[in-house]
Amino acid sequence: MTVVSNTGPLARYRMMRRIRSFEERVGELFLKGGSAGSMLHLSIGEEAVVGLTDAMRDGDSFTTHHRGHGVFLGRGADPNRMMAEIAGKQDGYCRGKGGSMHIADRALGHLGANAIVGGGISHVIGAGLTYRNRGTGQISVAFFGDGAMSQGILYESMNMAALWQLPVIFCCINNQYGMGTRVDRSAGSRDFPARAAAFGLNAARADGAEVETVHDTARAMVSAAREGRPGFLEIDAYRFFGHARMDKSPYRTPEEEAEGRQRDPLARARARLLAEGAAEAAELDRIDAAAGTEMDGALDHALAAPAPALSTMFQDVYAPGTPAPRPQADRLRAVLAEEARA
Amino acid sequence: MTVVSNTGPLARYRMMRRIRSFEERVGELFLKGGSAGSMLHLSIGEEAVVGLTDAMRDGDSFTTHHRGHGVFLGRGADPNRMMAEIAGKQDGYCRGKGGSMHIADRALGHLGANAIVGGGISHVIGAGLTYRNRGTGQISVAFFGDGAMSQGILYESMNMAALWQLPVIFCCINNQYGMGTRVDRSAGSRDFPARAAAFGLNAARADGAEVETVHDTARAMVSAAREGRPGFLEIDAYRFFGHARMDKSPYRTPEEEAEGRQRDPLARARARLLAEGAAEAAELDRIDAAAGTEMDGALDHALAAPAPALSTMFQDVYAPGTPAPRPQADRLRAVLAEEARA
Amino acid sequence: MTETTYREAIRQALIDGMEADADVILMGEEVGLYGGAYGVTKGLIDMFGASRVIDTPISEPAIIGAAIGAAMTGLRPVAELMYVDFAGMAMDQIANQAAKSRYMFGGQIGVPMVLRTQGGTGRSAAAQHSQSLEAWMLHTPGLRLVMPGTVNDAYHLLRQALRQPDPVVVIEHKGLYTMKGQLDVATPDGAWGQPVTRRTGRDLVILTYSRMLHESLAAADRLAQAGVEAEVIDLRCLNPLDEAPLIEAVRRTGRAMVVTEAAVTGSVASDIAARLGESCFDWLEEPVLRLGGEDIPIPVSPALEKGSIPSADLVHDTALWLVTRKAPPWAA
């Protein structure tokens, strides 16, 4: 399967717009009562992560945190299957078993979103070992939030990456908040690249309001990682909305929010494309409209898709062809029926 | 209870000698078959930790790793009760339940040695919270090895210490090895203080061959910690012998060992005391001999001490006066006897 | 006696506990400004200040470890693990440190802390936010373990936990926070360590706890319509647990079912069933039956999630089968 990569500023704009439109539809899905649960974490404001996803290549792999829709779309996800999964439907990416926080796609190298803060970070170490041992030239990228900077496994993983010179990148999408906790209330020191550098990583921070800046930094870091020089990239962004769908962010001021939303990577990219003459307003409008139409389609698809059959709950606990869990009804039947016979 | 503290170079020499003599007797205890198991980790070569223990005060608390005999003696431990515990005897510090790796003394502020690498580090955060909330001016120190630099909980704890400005110190006794792994094979970067500094700690490295250097650095760090500026101190030392009593260190060369043992804090301290005219050889010899006699006594005491009674195994799982575990024999008796009656 | 919610009862217990004892502190992710992921600690930081209601970084092992150190040195921390599912990161601190310190140190150093957490299904929170992991805690000597199923217990078990000299794990249920019920701050439902009979009956005993208590009570009501009288015992304190009342009841009725929301294999239900099998053997008319969650991770789809754990219907049908030998349709 081929993934979009290294596509240029206009294509990155389009991707960012698709992400935003997608996330807006996720919000609608929830309001329509169509999502599986309310643990939906929108990545609006963090679209400049496309600067890194677009610097990756076909065959590269990655893991994400719970706020990973944007990253996944950036690597080529099918919005229909994503939205269906978020709705808990049978033809979602994970057959309605994973949902928003546990989406994956082996074909696109998505080794899994994770609902455990920091839970997927160390998996890229293993992927890196595979690529190193086989000399494939692939890299693996762990995407996570600023909250994961407080998880010990991140440091264990960074140490291994540096020690073994693995083709991996740690990407911290710093949206300034872990739930209601602003980063200055969770971090003894806010210089995250310094932490990574102290473990021997190639570390940098990029302005998450400027996708092209992110992309420039990311491109260099990806090349280095491919040569066995692992990296750490902090993308400095702002979480436009609440933590999850229920959260109205009472712990921050409207002024702060308004200011944070000024750092909008989409608005900035649009302005830049226009200013540099790289695109005309009409063209950008068409891109925007197309993204909206596409994601409306994904929403409709998800709402219309069938729910998984009850019996599917026993599938995929273990691999096909190996002993499956015994349904409780079978056990009860055996006990009570046999017992009656004795 | 009063603990020796801030005693001057000669007293530090004496303490280091007592530690070495104690550890030598632990080796004998093992050879005599008197130790509870073989998980005995000698701190020979690491005696300069006294530079820090001696900078602490009465009432300060600490936790140690599995190689903590020296630290504990440095804080005033009774060698008889220690050796008895290492022998698994009733009148040991922990009534023969903990052994070498789980020794503690509430009265001396020893909150516990730990057999989990990194297991006790975060406990000083809690102690620091207690002292901060109560404004007592106490500090709490976590002692651990270079191996624990790979444990995530260390970074989680350092971040909390820096964030909350707690009166705590992290002391890494770097003896260059974690079992058979030399530190360059476990650390992506060997600049440990840089890691701590990146979290916002007051970080330093001191030469573990020179107890007075350690002491000077430690004194300043302890004062800062008392004011809420937490610290990280690496003591650069060498593990003279194998990891535990069974290990002959085949993974390192005799040349390396010989060189490492040149960095002997006792020999250096002795030479310095003599050179500076702070003590005469005869006096130091007397100190050495007295330490030997004292620790012979501890060894004899441990060998002669009674083993704990079998019934004590059910004590101290929970606090006295609360429901204790039901011994299996009671359960079997109830089942089989009552059953027979029915 | 006032009507309130399970959430409010816990919040009140924290407030009363903190007012009664200045050493009580709360610490955990989002317990302060945010007021707790499920709103349990709302406003407490304003009442007690940031040095007693401590928002922590997302560092589960160090949160528990810090609580241990605080407990060892004289505070009485209530550490919150936002979801019991995160215990996997912190089991070393829970099981190797908190639970074992008193013992390893020969009784010198106790760890009087409370670990508040919540578990269970019902919110489509998927495999990593819906588990019932009490079996791990029950299998750890040195811990105490309680799981309130009623509003009154939500209050009192926490107050009682705050007076225990040893670490107590309190597992709440995310599906119960909005449940209403009567709170009598003067009168606990039962003493520490005692099960409570929530309904008496002569035909069989249903032993359960936490949210399954309510499915079981609902089932018992329907069973009564069919002429079957089920006794429902709320285990509530899983450790310590006085087994005598369970044994008496099961010997009296000769039939028993243990109901849990956890994956049934290796569950607390297995353990209780094994104990009753030992101590009630000669009195049993039927096998002690376990009813639990399916042995699968929790799926996100609301329908699959619901279908994977016991419902009042399932409890009812199985109990009826056990007592009357009338097999339900799904058993065909």
Added chain:
Amino acid sequence: MTETTYREAIRQALIDGMEADADVILMGEEVGLYGGAYGVTKGLIDMFGASRVIDTPISEPAIIGAAIGAAMTGLRPVAELMYVDFAGMAMDQIANQAAKSRYMFGGQIGVPMVLRTQGGTGRSAAAQHSQSLEAWMLHTPGLRLVMPGTVNDAYHLLRQALRQPDPVVVIEHKGLYTMKGQLDVATPDGAWGQPVTRRTGRDLVILTYSRMLHESLAAADRLAQAGVEAEVIDLRCLNPLDEAPLIEAVRRTGRAMVVTEAAVTGSVASDIAARLGESCFDWLEEPVLRLGGEDIPIPVSPALEKGSIPSADLVHDTALWLVTRKAPPWAA
């Protein structure tokens, strides 16, 4: 058929497994230069090189996590957790990640890895290095779990584990490494998922696994002298486990005991007893009895340690009691 040790059998299984499949890698603390804390991997780094036998930093969560990522991308890692006691730090990676990935991702991504570890008492290694934590693993859907008790199983269960598409936890016993026995590399003791009858008998069934197999067999020999014939079944594969042979044996003899070294409350023994209580009820002459470790942390004193777990004597006395109603002296 050759005589060798349990340790050597495991080592041979690793060698044969690595030779058979170039994707197999080992990773863990001290598995390389040091040769393993118990010498199991001695020399393997020389045979297979440092890219296949990987010494790791002391980072249990990241070791398991790295193995997961390697398994997801095509390698077949054998990750070593030096002591099962350290599982507390890594249960998130074991239970939330390795065990649940296939399910959460709808079957797309399996995690074909082996987690080798060891547990148990016998070396005065105290509370944090002597536990038997298989109950945590058994209670985790998505994992497989085997515990070899013989030399031949030490070899074959590991070889079989290396062919499984899902994560397998192999828990060895530190007290068995030096045990000698027969290894037949061509013939496993039993198929994957099958219990093995190690001794037949008509009077009762002793179900057990790992080191307790040997205490049970020794007890059975002594019981035979008293005219009591005990059948001894080695559970070996705790998941998957074909229960049919257990049920057949218990129904045949009417008496059963489950013996484990783990703290008995919440143990695997409880689970097996509960299952047998359900499925053999009408055939049982006596309750299914559990024999396990005391519900305490493991003390360091050799005498206390030994006294806290079942011995051949205890198994013998209890079995005799169960069969003949002759109470042992200690029951007085």
